[in-house]
Amino acid sequence: MGRRDSVERPAGQIRGQLLDGAESPAGAAEGVGRSWQRSRENGLTPERSAADAMLEQAALALVRERNQRLIAFALPELENLRHQIAGTNSAVLLADANGVILERHGDPAFSRRSQRVALQPGACWGESARGTNAIGLALAEQRSASVHGEEHFLACNTFLTCAATPIRDVNGQLTGLLDVSGDQPARQLHALGLVRMGARMIENRMLEAEFPDAIYLHFHVRPELVGTLGEGIVAVEPSGRVLAFNEVASRHMSALTVHAELDGLLESSFDELAGRSDEWIILRTRDGLNVTARIQGPASRGERVSVPMGRRSGQPRAADVDDPFSALHAGDPGFVDLMWRARQVFNRGIPLVLEGETGTGKEWVARRLHDCSERGAGPMISVNCAAIPDSLAEAELFGYRPGAFTGASREGAAGHVQRADGGTLFLDEIGDMPLSIQSRLLRVLQERAVVPIGGTDPIPVNFSLVSATHQNLAQRVEQGAFRADLYYRICGFRVTLPALRNRADLEGLISRMLAVEDPSARIAPAARDCLLRYPWPGNLRELQNALRTALALAKPGWPIEILDLPEPIRASDVAVAGEPSEATGGLREAEERCMRDAVEAHGGNYAAAARALGISRSTLYRRLRRG
Numbered sequence: 198m199g200r201r202d203s204v205e206r207p208a209g210q211i212r213g214q215l216l217d218g219a220e221s222p223a224g225a226a227e228g229v230g231r232s233w234q235r236s237r238e239n240g241l242t243p244e245r246s247a248a249d250a251m252l253e254q255a256a257l258a259l260v261r262e263r264n265q266r267l268i269a270f271a272l273p274e275l276e277n278l279r280h281q282i283a284g285t286n287s288a289v290l291l292a293d294a295n296g297v298i299l300e301r302h303g304d305p306a307f308s309r310r311s312q313r314v315a316l317q318p319g320a321c322w323g324e325s326a327r328g329t330n331a332i333g334l335a336l337a338e339q340r341s342a343s344v345h346g347e348e349h350f351l352a353c354n355t356f357l358t359c360a361a362t363p364i365r366d367v368n369g370q371l372t373g374l375l376d377v378s379g380d381q382p383a384r385q386l387h388a389l390g391l392v393r394m395g396a397r398m399i400e401n402r403m404l405e406a407e408f409p410d411a412i413y414l415h416f417h418v419r420p421e422l423v424g425t426l427g428e429g430i431v432a433v434e435p436s437g438r439v440l441a442f443n444e445v446a447s448r449h450m451s452a453l454t455v456h457a458e459l460d461g462l463l464e465s466s467f468d469e470l471a472g473r474s475d476e477w478i479i480l481r482t483r484d485g486l487n488v489t490a491r492i493q494g495p496a497s498r499g500e501r502v503s504v505p506m507g508r509r510s511g512q513p514r515a516a517d518v519d520d521p522f523s524a525l526h527a528g529d530p531g532f533v534d535l536m537w538r539a540r541q542v543f544n545r546g547i548p549l550v551l552e553g554e555t556g557t558g559k560e561w562v563a564r565r566l567h568d569c570s571e572r573g574a575g576p577m578i579s580v581n582c583a584a585i586p587d588s589l590a591e592a593e594l595f596g597y598r599p600g601a602f603t604g605a606s607r608e609g610a611a612g613h614v615q616r617a618d619g620g621t622l623f624l625d626e627i628g629d630m631p632l633s634i635q636s637r638l639l640r641v642l643q644e645r646a647v648v649p650i651g652g653t654d655p656i657p658v659n660f661s662l663v664s665a666t667h668q669n670l671a672q673r674v675e676q677g678a679f680r681a682d683l684y685y686r687i688c689g690f691r692v693t694l695p696a697l698r699n700r701a702d703l704e705g706l707i708s709r710m711l712a713v714e715d716p717s718a719r720i721a722p723a724a725r726d727c728l729l730r731y732p733w734p735g736n737l738r739e740l741q742n743a744l745r746t747a748l749a750l751a752k753p754g755w756p757i758e759i760l761d762l763p764e765p766i767r768a769s770d771v772a773v774a775g776e777p778s779e780a781t782g783g784l785r786e787a788e789e790r791c792m793r794d795a796v797e798a799h800g801g802n803y804a805a806a807a808r809a810l811g812i813s814r815s816t817l818y819r820r821l822r823r824g
Contacts, residue, residue: 212347212355216243228334229348235337236328236350243328243352252297252319264293267364267373268300270402273538274395275302278377280693281391287379289395290316292361294371296323296336307380314353316378327351331359332376339363339371343389346381356381360388362396367407367432367441368455375399387671390685397426400443408432408440412471414459416480416490418449420645423477423489424546425689433459437467450482477659521569525558525737527705535692536562542690544570548662550627550670550687553694556736559665560625562694567621572661575620580613583626590634592650595641601651614638614647617660627687628668628679639683662687697733697740704729706737710744711757718748719756727759731766734792734820765795789820796821 211229214222220230252260261268271291278289279302288303288311298318301308311317324333328350334342341362347355361376375396377388405413411432417423429446431453433439439457447453450462459467464481474494481487522536543549543566551559560579567577585593592602596612614622624630630638641647642662646655664687673679697703707728711718720728724747733739743763750761759767769790795806796817807817 215348225348226343226345228338228342229329229344232324232329232334232337232344233350235324239325239328241325241328241350243350245328245351246353251315252321254319257297257319260293260297261299264299264373266403267291267293270406271300271364271373271375271399273402273534273541274375274398275300276534277398277538277690278375278391278395279303281691282377282379282388283693285379287377287388288316289392290332290376290378292322292332292336292374292376294336294373295321296326296332296374297321298332299373310380311357311378314351314357316357327354330354330357331361331378332374335361335363335374335376336371341389341393358388360392362389362392364396364399365444366400367404394426397443401426401430404430404432404441404443411440412474413493414470414490415493416449416488417445418486418488420489423491426547429488431459433467435471437471449484449486449488451484521565522562524709525561525565526700527702527709529695529700529702532695532700532702535694539690539692540566540569543661543663546661547689548664548687549690549692551663551665551692551694552670553667554696554734554736555667556733556738557694557696558737559694560623562692563621563623563663563665566663567623567661570621570661572620575660576617577621577623578613578617579623579625581625583629587631590631591637594634595637595647596649598649598651601649609649609651612647612649614641614660615649615656615658618658619660621661621663624662624664624687626666627664628666628670628673630679632678632680635680635683639680639686642683642686664688697736706740707744710741711748714744715748718751720747721756721758724757724759724762727762727766731769763795765792768794792817792821 211222211225215225215230215233220234222230268291275289275291282289282303284304286304286307288301288307290298291300292298298316298320301317308317316322321327322330322332324330324337327333329344330349330351331342331344334344341360343358343360345358349355349357357378358381359376359378361374363371364373364375366372375392377392379388411434414431414433415423415428416431417428419427422428427445429443429449431439431442431446437459439453439455439459439462441455442453452462459470462483463470464483470478470480470492471494474492476492478490478492479487480490521540522533526532526536539549539562549566551562553559563579564577567573580594582590592610592612594612594614596610596615599607599609601609641658644655645659646657648655670679670684670688674681674684697706700706704725707720707725711720728740728743735742743766746763747757747761751757792806796803803817
């Protein structure tokens, strides 16, 4: 995390300069030298232990109570960031305006190690207590900061790499800090960008909740950034007086202040704007900037601005009786929370990336997000990027003009992107999109227009974007197989759908799916236990197929028995019952054994085996070839 250049500096080189008292050591992060000076002035020495400066539980409870509002707004983003950094030996931290850690979410292995230096709730990480560190530096200089390895003042903290940024309230005052810290060898390349985006999300959420009856102006000089974390937001009274605004808005309007009249900031009158709620309009500021804007009043914003205190991370409101995702869960609180957050973000026009194993319901979730959004009446265009031949991908996605190439239709054709105008574009398996197509897609997303093959005039398009993949896109970026600029454009919010074997509501899902297929169906306890023990490599799709098969084989009027279940599930259960999972080589080996059993049971027919498992034939080939 916090890497500032592509060349690693020799270990100890910067620390040696800092120990010698250098004010601006070569290669060190901005502000590190000043922070070391302040640390010395606070009476600290590099050899000091970090075990002190901890609050007692009662005192921590009081601090958390004082910061209840900050915690309530930050929890959804802490959980989102936890998913972003999963597997990197890191943690995401929330601190108050004094540097006291309030929340820590992250990898268990790193949490155990970080506890030795008190990187945990109740510890104060201001410079006066811990010396130079990202939280302390960001707090002292009121800006984003990163501190890596031996730049930390205390020697015991040099295994850390950290990035932190302030969180400001609606008055612009620092109210907390968001930090990502990790083990130095597992450095995250984009940690500072992640915490900045996270802090902006929290700030925007607090701004919109502070004034639920206000009229909100969302705008940016770049049209594609309206509705994203990069937009400017101004809260205005019905009279036209400014109540609050975010940092982006202040950069666009030099005279923007609380209590200012919006009429004095724009060349259009506020009365004219107030009557154009939810329209996309072009405005000109008094500074001479043309911005694309959208006005939203309380009625059009609805429940998005209300975050009642005491509600944990993304927990659905009591008013959310009609759950559009109810068919995909049976009460798993983690899944319910995830879908609630995904819906809130999607309704703001922020692009989503759905991640997860095959069969976890990525396309189904995309469909429900579209249906319950304001674009639900428009088209949803689904594109499987892995299934389009490279030679046809450009024409299918972007369309073509008559006679654009040999074999082209005389009438030409609109591509998937143009057909999605006014609705949602769903790009499945986007990790398999060729690099040449990625460049064109990026241009479309930046300019909100598409130029068909053989054409010269851009065609405006306006759609919501959902992408899906079973791959690690960040890793693909590092490997050079996926464009970094496109990754940041499509990945406004990551949604990692859990594998079925990790769901808390698996038993309830079995009962619900069975009832949908046959309300009178029953299942014997032994068969139910067998289903609960199975690893489900095909996830929801495989479970549905397995229950349909069992119902077809069960004796009429009798409950489903073990012998009615598909062979791979029975074979897996026998193997698991016969020896411990360690001896069988772990979960992945068990899944691949089930796949081989399915292929054998179907006489070597991979297509039939894949259908029985509820996975794609390409997934079956890939897993068995790798195994």
